[in-house]
Amino acid sequence: MANGYGIGIALILAIWSYIQIIALLGPAWLLSDPVVSGLFVGAVVGNIPLGLGIGGTLELMSLGLWSYGGATIPDYTTGAIVGTAFAALSKLAPTEAMAAGLAVAVPVSLFMTQLDVLSRSLTTVFIHGADRAVEKQDDAAFSGWHLWGQLPWGLSRAIPVFFAVWLGSGPIQVLINNIPAWLTRGLGTMGHILPALGFGILLTFLPIEKWWSFFVLGFVMFAYLNVPLVGIALAALAVVIIYFSLKPVQTGEQQAEEATAAKVEETKSPVTHGDLVKAMWRHNLTLQLSWNYERMQALGYAWSIAPILKKVFPKKDEYFAALKRHMVFYNTHPFVGGPVIFGADCALEEKRQPAVGDSLKVSLMGPFAAIGDTVNGILVRPIFAVFAGSLALRGSVGGAWLMLLLGFIWFYQEFPEFWLGYKQGLGLVRQVSSGAITRIVDIASTAALFIMGGFIPSILAGVKTPLEITKHVMIEGKDVVQSVKIQDTFDKILPYMLPLALVFCVYWLLKKKHWTNLQVLLLLAAAGIILGAFKIL
Amino acid sequence: MAFFLHIDNRLIHGQVTVTWCSYYGAKRIIVADDKVAADPIQRIVLPQAARGLPTSVVTIADGLKLLSSMDPAHENVLIIARNAQGALALMEGGLKPKSINVGNQAPVQGTKYVMVLPWIAVTREDAEAFKAIGDMGYKITPQRSGSDRALDLVELLRKKGLL
Numbered sequence: 001m002a003n004g005y006g007i008g009i010a011l012i013l014a015i016w017s018y019i020q021i022i023a024l025l026g027p028a029w030l031l032s033d034p035v036v037s038g039l040f041v042g043a044v045v046g047n048i049p050l051g052l053g054i055g056g057t058l059e060l061m062s063l064g065l066w067s068y069g070g071a072t073i074p075d076y077t078t079g080a081i082v083g084t085a086f087a088a089l090s091k092l093a094p095t096e097a098m099a100a101g102l103a104v105a106v107p108v109s110l111f112m113t114q115l116d117v118l119s120r121s122l123t124t125v126f127i128h129g130a131d132r133a134v135e136k137q138d139d140a141a142f143s144g145w146h147l148w149g150q151l152p153w154g155l156s157r158a159i160p161v162f163f164a165v166w167l168g169s170g171p172i173q174v175l176i177n178n179i180p181a182w183l184t185r186g187l188g189t190m191g192h193i194l195p196a197l198g199f200g201i202l203l204t205f206l207p208i209e210k211w212w213s214f215f216v217l218g219f220v221m222f223a224y225l226n227v228p229l230v231g232i233a234l235a236a237l238a239v240v241i242i243y244f245s246l247k248p249v250q251t252g253e254q255q256a257e258e259a260t261a262a263k264v265e266e267t268k269s270p271v272t273h274g275d276l277v278k279a280m281w282r283h284n285l286t287l288q289l290s291w292n293y294e295r296m297q298a299l300g301y302a303w304s305i306a307p308i309l310k311k312v313f314p315k316k317d318e319y320f321a322a323l324k325r326h327m328v329f330y331n332t333h334p335f336v337g338g339p340v341i342f343g344a345d346c347a348l349e350e351k352r353q354p355a356v357g358d359s360l361k362v363s364l365m366g367p368f369a370a371i372g373d374t375v376n377g378i379l380v381r382p383i384f385a386v387f388a389g390s391l392a393l394r395g396s397v398g399g400a401w402l403m404l405l406l407g408f409i410w411f412y413q414e415f416p417e418f419w420l421g422y423k424q425g426l427g428l429v430r431q432v433s434s435g436a437i438t439r440i441v442d443i444a445s446t447a448a449l450f451i452m453g454g455f456i457p458s459i460l461a462g463v464k465t466p467l468e469i470t471k472h473v474m475i476e477g478k479d480v481v482q483s484v485k486i487q488d489t490f491d492k493i494l495p496y497m498l499p500l501a502l503v504f505c506v507y508w509l510l511k512k513k514h515w516t517n518l519q520v521l522l523l524l525a526a527a528g529i530i531l532g533a534f535k536i537l
Numbered sequence: 538m539a540f541f542l543h544i545d546n547r548l549i550h551g552q553v554t555v556t557w558c559s560y561y562g563a564k565r566i567i568v569a570d571d572k573v574a575a576d577p578i579q580r581i582v583l584p585q586a587a588r589g590l591p592t593s594v595v596t597i598a599d600g601l602k603l604l605s606s607m608d609p610a611h612e613n614v615l616i617i618a619r620n621a622q623g624a625l626a627l628m629e630g631g632l633k634p635k636s637i638n639v640g641n642q643a644p645v646q647g648t649k650y651v652m653v654l655p656w657i658a659v660t661r662e663d664a665e666a667f668k669a670i671g672d673m674g675y676k677i678t679p680q681r682s683g684s685d686r687a688l689d690l691v692e693l694l695r696k697k698g699l700l
Contacts, residue, residue, distance in 0.1 A: 068551045071681050121655045205555050293655030295643060329546065329643030356578075363579040367586030369551035374588065377555070429578055437585040445588075511559065516684040 004170025030407030056392030064202030079109030149290020189532025200506025218453020333372020343421025569600030
């Protein structure tokens with residue numbers, strides 16, 4: 001047990017593990033990004049570059065991965081926490097320690113998916129508890145069930161991290177310090193090629209078959225014109241916006257006029273500004289705390305809108321009946337679009353049009369999730385993550401700050417989103433039917449394609465072959481040995497040929513062969529270790 | 538090229554647009570459900586969720602008419618039913634999909650349901666409808682995305698004692 005961590009460090013890392021997932025579920029602060037958690041753990045165990053290196057690689061592997069509709073994805077955050085903690089104890093050189101840390105982090109991330117499923121199922125108990133509280137008309141218990149819904153989430157991360165770091169770090173050291181040289185080399189190569197998985201997954205979500213030309217533009221700017229990544233991102237935005245402003249738009253406005261023409265009786269509203277602010281904060285800070293498989297964000301939504309309902313329905317029976325009405329399945333993007341729907345529904349409840357409000361919720365949650373998943377999951381987050389990951393791999397803490405900043409931006413803009421929804425009310429339907437969503441999604445996905453064209457070769461530039469062909473040639477009667485680097489030949493045909501081939505191979509396996517992400521991950525890990533060990537890559 | 542039947546109470550949603558449309562290579566979406574087609578807001582808003590794919594929101598009868606004018610040999614079409622009964626009505630109306638999947642079935646308040654999987658609630662009536670589809674020789678999978686295991690839903694229903 002020598003060389004392990006004390007109970008204190010284990011406890012600090014466990015508390016961080018608890019906080020990071022709650023911060024993501026609640027206000028969507030991105031402490032949970034691998035690069036941020038890697039930095040924190042690196043600072044705690046006294047090896048920041050290691051934490052950034054492991055976190056940065058995992059950050060790049062998670063491009064395009066987002067829990068769409070509550071699907072479980074590998075928990076690279078916990079992987080980064082445990083991997084960094086374990087590798088920091090080793091006596092290995094920095095690059096070798098990073099490879100060893102990744103070798104720990106990847107299996108940990110995969111194992112944690114089981115616990116993610118468990119926490120998403122256990123929270124179901126809390127929504128049933130809340131159902132009973134509504135039946136018994138017990139407001140305090142109802143709030144409690146929502147707020148304590150965070151327990152399965154936080155503990156499912158904190159407990160395994162605590163025991164892994166406390167009990168596991170010592171024994172694993174023996175293994176880490178005795179990794180043979182060939183395996184260390186193999187693991188290093190694995191680290192280089194794993195980001196291809198993130199890019200491959202991202203491409204399957206993008207309309208590359210239709211708009212491959214945007215991808216080529218990005219690639220040409222990076223590979224032939226050597227434009228820096230920020231320049232490519234700006235050019236992408238400009239080109240894409242010009243393209244879509246030239247394209248005619250189809251609208252369905254007339255129909256929308258009819259649907260939204262429902263008469264509204266002007267009545268003196270019992271809802272104060274303070275009630276709205278309270279509801280808004282509840283929504284923006286806690287919506288997903290009690291997220292569960294059965295009804296997803298329903299409990300958080302009901303708890304958030306409760307202050308409005310209380311004023312609109314002063315009679316106890318009516319209030320709880322209204323609360324019950326909101327305890328039905330609900331799920332949309334928590335910070336892009338979600339606050340707009342919530343704001344609009346608050347306005348409709350205030351105007352005593354619950355039926356219209358319910359219909360609005362049901363019909364808008366899908367479209368808004370589609371925008372949110374595209375704008376955040378496919379465009380904004382991957383762009384930030386690529387910059388963050390590449391900064392971190394160069395040892396700069398700027399990468400971690402960048403992801404934190406993104407989280408705060410998303411959180412901050414939820415407030416104007418809410419007021420926009422509140423002012424629009426049912427008028428939102430007209431906005432949506434103007435084709436705005438399709439345009440936003442088109443702009444986001446084509447810009448993402450353009451940018452990825454430049455980012456892929458940049459991030460995977462380390463995928464190269466050291467192979468050489470030696471041949472004997474006779475020069476002026478003497479036997480001379482000439483060596484030709486295969487990489488040079490590749491570069492003459494097409495720069496960054498190997499990185500492109502790798503990413504499109506991943507894309508092809510996922511999209512055309514319908515391999516699962518896990519299968520591709522295992523293939524890449526095995527291929528990396530073998531090709532690295534034999535010095536082929 | 539083929540028709541694919543997807544059963545999901547959320548209709549067009551992030552999982553559908555981001556993963557399933559790309560998984561099937563769908564070029565067109567048809568949401569066929571009588572209740573949804575009768576709601577003017579849903580009829581207008583749902584097509585906006587489809588990331589630019591042509592989308593129709595129609596009753597089951599109109600959906601079948603629309604489908605009979607299409608050739609599955611030339612178009613990949615994703616047909617979305619809201620629940621088991623809607624799916625069965627489509628199948629009885631002559632729909633011949635290449636595959637049938639259930640993405641999500643949220644419990645409906647006031648009904649007696651069993652959570653067959655954490656994201657799929659089934660009542661006895663639903664179970665009968667799923668079984669009737671199964672009896673037509675189809676395997677119904679309960680996947681949220683292509684990464685989930687392709688289990689056999691009817692078999693699961695039997696294990697849970699719903700059939």
